[in-house]
Amino acid sequence: MPQDCSQENERSTLLRPISSGDVEQVADFLHAELNGRLSPAAWASAIQPSWQATSPNHGYMLTHGGRVVGVHVAFYSERRVGSEVEKFCNLSAWCVLDGYRSHGLRLLKALLDQRGYTFTDLSPSGNVVPLNRRLKFQQIDTAASLVLNLPRPRWGSGVSIITDPRLIERHLDERDLAIYKDHAFAPAAHHLAVIKGDRCCYVIFRKDTRKRLRVFASILHVGDRALFAETAHHIYSHLLTQFGIVGTFVEKRFADVRPILSISLRSPRPKMFLSNRVHPSEVDYLYSELTCVPW
Numbered sequence: 001m002p003q004d005c006s007q008e009n010e011r012s013t014l015l016r017p018i019s020s021g022d023v024e025q026v027a028d029f030l031h032a033e034l035n036g037r038l039s040p041a042a043w044a045s046a047i048q049p050s051w052q053a054t055s056p057n058h059g060y061m062l063t064h065g066g067r068v069v070g071v072h073v074a075f076y077s078e079r080r081v082g083s084e085v086e087k088f089c090n091l092s093a094w095c096v097l098d099g100y101r102s103h104g105l106r107l108l109k110a111l112l113d114q115r116g117y118t119f120t121d122l123s124p125s126g127n128v129v130p131l132n133r134r135l136k137f138q139q140i141d142t143a144a145s146l147v148l149n150l151p152r153p154r155w156g157s158g159v160s161i162i163t164d165p166r167l168i169e170r171h172l173d174e175r176d177l178a179i180y181k182d183h184a185f186a187p188a189a190h191h192l193a194v195i196k197g198d199r200c201c202y203v204i205f206r207k208d209t210r211k212r213l214r215v216f217a218s219i220l221h222v223g224d225r226a227l228f229a230e231t232a233h234h235i236y237s238h239l240l241t242q243f244g245i246v247g248t249f250v251e252k253r254f255a256d257v258r259p260i261l262s263i264s265l266r267s268p269r270p271k272m273f274l275s276n277r278v279h280p281s282e283v284d285y286l287y288s289e290l291t292c293v294p295w
Helices: 020-033 040-047 098-112 128-134 165-171 174-183 225-243
Strands: 013-017 059-064 067-081 084-096 117-121 144-148 159-162 190-196 199-210 213-222 247-251 262-264 272-274
Touching: 013 098, 020 040, 020 059, 020 067, 020 084, 059 098, 067 098, 084 098, 128 272, 144 225, 159 165, 159 225, 165 174, 165 190, 165 199, 174 199, 190 225, 199 225, 213 225, 225 247
Parallel strands: 084 117, 213 247
Antiparallel strands: 013 059, 059 067, 067 084, 117 272, 144 247, 144 262, 159 190, 190 199, 199 213
16 A cells, blocks of 8 residues: 655646556566566566456556556456346556655546446555455455365375366366466466366466465365365365475365364455445456466
């Protein structure tokens, strides 16, 4: 959340939408000012998701004297919620240079002034959370556990785990196939399909860093929750042996089954949304920064 500091001339600090032609400049800014672990090319790839063929913008930016001094990236999608098609705007990377923090709220206001959207903020930083609450954002129940991944043989289990893209596509139903095709090239999304008999569970996860260690995963999507619950120990084993992931964060909304070697999180990271049409249970983590930005 941008903090107050020195005032700047309102007229000389310009606010405008981020167009496709601005992406390279915005990516350079985010690499330099927000997260240098991601290269400018990685930022540019993340900002332009494969599913977003048409969108009003890629967020908003502030410029002063022709250079970028602040950005608020956004991801757009249209999702079916019940019998209706709902437009979503996912609020992502928000970064403003120190000398221009007094203009930071202009970025957020420009995004929220766009009518007809459900807005999601799936990784708000500490002081953004109370700001979102004042703006009437609701908090999603993110009760979760950290599961210790242990090796587990699959011999005789009848369970197979597929990561080959061509094979994954063959096993998915229409809904999950559409999700897979939209996210197949999303930089932060990893995919697998768990097969048992004629049943299939499609799983999307992301790699996460905690305490500077990039050895964790977070589950972002589960296609068949009953099958996930039955086979989760094999999935955790696969994440350990194939990806070197030692622990997996699993929210209760995905699996209401806790392995013995797991810890309930006292303060799970908040996720929030703003809508008068969508219920918290109808908000998921797809088509968002969580699948696009591999921080």
